[in-house]
Amino acid sequence: MAIWLFVFLAVISIVSALGVVIQRNPVHCLLALVLTLLALAVMFIALDATVVGFLQIIVYAGAIMVLFLFVIWLLNLQAETGPTGGLALKFFGTIATAALVAELWMFLLRPHLKIKYVGEAAGYGSLSVLAQKLFTDYLVAFEATSILLLAAIVGAVALARRPPTQRESAPGSLS
């Protein structure tokens, strides 16, 4: 990955990540998040993780973000007016975040991070190699993931479904 590409993508992702936190309209937050995800996907592809990068675009920036967008529309959320959180909250939030940044910075400056680049095997990042890993070394985790997804589907339907008793006479219901 060229240096200029990294700097370009890093600036885009940082600025749009700040946009997620700062924007007041949830739709604008969501669009900023999509921009962050796309910048990170390009970075994944540049780091030879081609399949994962495209999965990031399709699954994350596509499916999950559309789910968020549907919920924002369903709840009819408007831009927040008035103060968002107290001043004390912002104060302590800033202190906590600064502490976290300092800690991560101390970690990054330690010398053990200087890993020597050993080169990549043939087909690194390709779909066949990824699938081979998934169906041999990580088979149990893969099957557990399918159960997790099934549980998530059932759980999401059960949570979002309206209970039968409220179905007729719910005041202000979302029909």
Next chain:
Amino acid sequence: MTFIPLTWLLGLSAALFAIGVAGVIVRRNILVMFMSIELMLNAVNLAFIALAHRLGSMDGQVIVFFVMTVAAAEAAVGLGIIISIFRNRETVHADDLTLLRW
């Protein structure tokens, strides 16, 4: 071919993670807090991909695959909970949800 120093990649990952943490702490809209959580997950994914690239190992990419799957499941269930809360309480403001607060 030029290589980006690992510290830069991990620094970007740390910066994105810190922004996500700040979003969860400062914002009170539970949907935006949820988006910040997704941001943190992606920052961790970047660290995984960078280290996998540097070590020449596919394992990091497999883990990122699993993180994405778990994030999809988490988004489905979390948004279901948010819809359920909104139906009962007519709010997505975290400060209004004090029923279980001491």
